[in-house]
Each structure stands twice: as C-alpha cells, then as structure tokens.
Amino acid sequence: MKVTESTSYYDNLEQMSIPELLENINREDHRVPEAVKEVISVITSLVEEIVPRMERGGRLIYIGAGTSGRLGILDASECPPTYGVPHDWVIGLIAGGDAAIRKAVENAEDDANQAWKDIQEYGFNPDDTIIGIAASGTTPYVIGGVKTAKENELLTACITCNPNSPLSQEVDFAIEVVVGPEFVTGSTRMKAGTAQKLVLNMISTTVMIKLGRVKGNKMVDMQLSNAKLINRGTLMIMEATGLDEEKARELLLSQGSVRKATEYHYKNK
Incomplete structure (x- = not known):
C-alpha cells in the first residue's frame, strides 16, 4: 500500500472535540519539516543543475494534477512579482488546464500524453527543467510528462511523498518526502501538500537567489504592483x-x- 493512502494514526475523528482535532492535526504537521530535512541533499543536487541551465535561458516548468498542480502554479505565479522575472521563467502546468485550478476536471490526470503537449505550447528549450509533482507518485499525466521530457534530454525531477514510486523511476532527481499517513486517511492536501509547498519554496527561492534576484536579504527586483x-x-x-x-x-x-x-x-x- 502507498504510504499516502495508508490508514491514519487517528480514528473516530468525528468524536473528537475541536481542540483535540486541531492539536492532533498540528502534531502531524510537525512531522513535515523533519521529512523535508531528510531530502535536502537531493534538492541541493537538483538546484546545482537548474541554475546554470537557467543562466543559459532555460525555464523551470512544474507539472502536476489536482492539489499538486495547484501548488506548482502557486509557486510559479509568485516568482514574477517577488523577483521581477519574466512570466515564462517559471511555469506551472496542471492537468485539465486553467479550468482545473478551481474545479476538478474529470479524468484529466489519467492522460499520459497530455503533459508533454502542454509543455510544448511554451516551445522547447534544451536547458529546460521539468519537475513533476505528485503526492502518490503514480499520476499518469505527470509520469508521462517527465518520461517524455527525459527522452528529449531535458533535466527532470519529481516531488512525491511515497518511496520508490513509478514517478521516481522516470526522473534524474527524485525528491521523496515521506510524511506518513494523513490525519484524514488519503487527504494528501494536508501533510503531503505542505511538504510539496516547502520543497517548491526551497527550490525556487534558492534558484532566484543564485540567479542574482536578491541582494543581501532584500527582494530588490520585486514588482511595485501595490x-x-x-x-x-x-x-x-x-x-x-x-x-x-x-x-x-x-x-x-x-x-x-x-x-x-x-x-x-x-x-x-
């Protein structure tokens, strides 16, 4: 059984008081940063490969479905206002297209060929990096996307919360943040989503700093949008x-x- 689908450590949730629910959720959330700490060496190796590629004009492209796709879009959309970079430096793609940002698009994540088509709408650059995001590590949209990207000699990576997943087998760098069962069994928008968000923050922030978009500790290129x-x-x-x-x-x-x-x-x- 996938770790992300395994039974919660807690039961009879509906019988817990509100403070008990909140305290137990918080207790589980504390596991996340420790799990992320275990994969910093892999993240380091990945970022060391991304930076020179982006210096040569490559893009950082996230692909995902559902919560994972939305997290990639969130991270990508924050880079231009925060660091003053063009909107095509970091790109977030979600199975089902923009409509899936707010509402689930039925069966979109099951198309193993669509992610590469979505990537190609932004053109092809041999220095691009494709990062597949999938808590389960089994999403066909994501697996198909990184597999084809690797066949085309692009740098590939993934962020998943299951060890030794099919997705991990298809990429150059597998970031496996194993946070254990969710408080609500299978609800990967919780700990798994938090882990993915933390890793995305680490990747994009470190890349932008190394690309010279921060001076000292200040966002000196931020857009003056408000x-x-x-x-x-x-x-x-x-x-x-x-x-x-x-x-x-x-x-x-x-x-x-x-x-x-x-x-x-x-x-x-």
Missing part, C-alpha cells in the same frame, strides 16, 4: 541610502525598482 510593495521598497531604499521617506519614494517610483533606484542614487551621488 501600495504595500511601494512602501516596502521605499523602506529598503531608505535603509540602503539614508534618504528620507519622501525622496526615497520619489526615487523608487522614477526608477521602477529598488535595485535601479539604489544604483542610480550612488551613481549620481
């Missing part, structure tokens, strides 16, 4: 230059990013 981010950028410039708030804000808005504003200040000081 008042909160303009205020954050203003504070960054104040810290970096010693300017007062009004001048820092004016400089930020005129230059369009914290990086450009700071460089402009010191160049014209």
